[in-house]
Amino acid sequence: MKIPVLLLCSAVTLTWGVAVKQSRKFPDGFIFGTSTASYQIEGAWNEDGKGENIWDYLTHTNPAAIEDQSSGDVACDSYHKYERDVEMMRELGIDSYRFSIAWSRILPNGLANNVNEAGVAYYNKLIDEIVKYNIEPMVTLYHWDLPQRLQDMGGWLNPLIADWFADYARVVFDRFGDRVKYFITFNEGAQICYEGYDWVTKAPRLNMSGIGEYICAKNLALAHAKAYHIYNDDYKPTQGGVCGYTIAVSSFVPLTDSDEDAYAAELVNQLQWGLYTDPIFSKDGGFPKELFDLVAKKSAAQGFPRSRLTDFTEEEKAYIRGTGDFFGVNHYSGSFASASLYTPQPPVPSPKDDIEIGQFAPDDWPQAASFWLKQMPDSIYIVLKNIQKRYGDVPIYITENGWSTHEGIEDEGRVAYYRAALESALDALDEGINLKGYYAWSLMDNFEWMAGYTERFGLYEVDFEDPERTRTPRKSAFIYKQIMKTRTIDHDYEPESYVMTIDEGH
Numbered sequence: 071m072k073i074p075v076l077l078l079c080s081a082v083t084l085t086w087g088v089a090v091k092q093s094r095k096f097p098d099g100f101i102f103g104t105s106t107a108s109y110q111i112e113g114a115w116n117e118d119g120k121g122e123n124i125w126d127y128l129t130h131t132n133p134a135a136i137e138d139q140s141s142g143d144v145a146c147d148s149y150h151k152y153e154r155d156v157e158m159m160r161e162l163g164i165d166s167y168r169f170s171i172a173w174s175r176i177l178p179n180g181l182a183n184n185v186n187e188a189g190v191a192y193y194n195k196l197i198d199e200i201v202k203y204n205i206e207p208m209v210t211l212y213h214w215d216l217p218q219r220l221q222d223m224g225g226w227l228n229p230l231i232a233d234w235f236a237d238y239a240r241v242v243f244d245r246f247g248d249r250v251k252y253f254i255t256f257n258e259g260a261q262i263c264y265e266g267y268d269w270v271t272k273a274p275r276l277n278m279s280g281i282g283e284y285i286c287a288k289n290l291a292l293a294h295a296k297a298y299h300i301y302n303d304d305y306k307p308t309q310g311g312v313c314g315y316t317i318a319v320s321s322f323v324p325l326t327d328s329d330e331d332a333y334a335a336e337l338v339n340q341l342q343w344g345l346y347t348d349p350i351f352s353k354d355g356g357f358p359k360e361l362f363d364l365v366a367k368k369s370a371a372q373g374f375p376r377s378r379l380t381d382f383t384e385e386e387k388a389y390i391r392g393t394g395d396f397f398g399v400n401h402y403s404g405s406f407a408s409a410s411l412y413t414p415q416p417p418v419p420s421p422k423d424d425i426e427i428g429q430f431a432p433d434d435w436p437q438a439a440s441f442w443l444k445q446m447p448d449s450i451y452i453v454l455k456n457i458q459k460r461y462g463d464v465p466i467y468i469t470e471n472g473w474s475t476h477e478g479i480e481d482e483g484r485v486a487y488y489r490a491a492l493e494s495a496l497d498a499l500d501e502g503i504n505l506k507g508y509y510a511w512s513l514m515d516n517f518e519w520m521a522g523y524t525e526r527f528g529l530y531e532v533d534f535e536d537p538e539r540t541r542t543p544r545k546s547a548f549i550y551k552q553i554m555k556t557r558t559i560d561h562d563y564e565p566e567s568y569v570m571t572i573d574e575g576h
């Protein structure tokens with residue numbers, strides 16, 4: 071039976087009302103943090119022996135690709151200002167800080183024959199400063215900044231990259247694993263593979279539509295598994311940490327209650343994240359079955375002698391299956407999904423053409439500064455339920471969640487977004503979902519990839535005109551601080567002033 075879109079939307083809109091369950095508390099041991107990534111904040115792009123990466127290359131050779139023609143050359147200058155960053159973490163009172171390591175800062179040409187000790191020293195200083203204040207470091211090994219030398223050799227399309235990545239991972243575990251107990255191999259597989267090798271919206275911007283993403287997805291899974299096994303076999307026994315994987319998961323809801331729309335939402339889920347996480351977290355391993363069959367069928371009809379999505383061998387499947395101690399979710403938004411919303415569009419082949427599903431986000435959902443970001447009611451709850459349904463009780467961390475604005479300290483939109491998101495997380499916790507922590511994106515404004523500095527995600531505003539890159543807390547910083555301190559969400563709380571101080575014990 072078809073439900074009219076408007077009726078459905080108003081039913082969903084009613085759930086905005088969850089807002090006021092003030093007595094609920096986040097459980098003891100629940101981790102609150104903030105996230106950043108190396109290229110987006112560090113700057114010092116060529117200092118102290120750092121090698122060039124694909125974002126250095128893109129922004130220097132094709133500045134017009136970035137909305138404001140900017141780059142991460144200086145960004146927040148965290149390479150020099152990391153002590154201020156840690157001070158901000160203490161002001162907020164976070165339990166944990168998620169950041170990434172720039173591969174080309176510690177291995178300038180990407181390969182492990184040449185370790186740049188100055189780069190290692192930078193991360194040692196940062197980690198020491200973090201742990202000094204009892205803040206738990208969570209380290210992402212790869213947040214999109216591939217050494218350009220490895221890109222020249224094919225990047226994520228060259229199967230040898232699994233070994234290159236594993237060698238790099240070993241250096242990271244070896245040098246930092248004594249203090250770092252949470253590792254994430256990859257940040258957002260689809261954004262690495264689809265956007266980088268299919269859709270030209272992220273470096274290296276290679277347009278290999280319908281082919282590039284699938285080759286990359288396979289190599290990424292193997293690279294992840296190699297790094298995981300190295301950690302598990304050689305480091306975990308003495309270092310005692312965990313190693314997970316982070317993926318972007320949006321909430322896709324069937325447009326109506328028809329079987330066709332349920333299947334449509336399932337296919338979008340398979341393409342957006344199952345392609346990357348089923349090999350690791352599903353019971354049987356391997357790529358999602360419906361998607362796999364569909365691409366094989368389409369490839370045959372298009373005259374390809376073999377499927378554009380190459381399967382794993384049984385041995386590879388077994389090697390990859392089970393290689394995740396936790397599931398990291400980057401969550402921002404969602405939409406309704408249905409084949410009836412699909413309008414065919416070039417290029418063909420493409421992953422979008424493979425599944426032929428369209429999406430829809432109602433106009434009355436609040437809109438962020440980023441065109442792709444709308445506030446969907448209850449979306450964290452929906453996402454976490456989807457993950458639980460797919461993979462059972464795997465431990466989950468929300469490794470990113472946030473809202474973009476333009477410049478300005480009064481960020482009511484972000485405040486509303488965070489409050490609603492955390493209520494939704496509490497709804498999931500109430501139902502026993504194994505959610506262990508939540509990281510706000512981001513600690514401060516930073517280089518927002520193709521949008522440059524035109525979209526701001528920070529709890530702290532950064533003045534990019536100022537050589538000092540002064541950081542100033544926004545209203546949302548005070549609200550998030552209060553939530554972390556009290557472990558509850560008080561929707562009426564207003565900061566008395568915008569003067570930030572460090573509370574005792576931080």
Ligand code: NOJ
Nearest residue numbers: 107257258400470511518
């Ligand atoms: C996810 C990415 O991991 C991060 O780098 C980016 O800035 C945020 N989304 C916001 O777009």
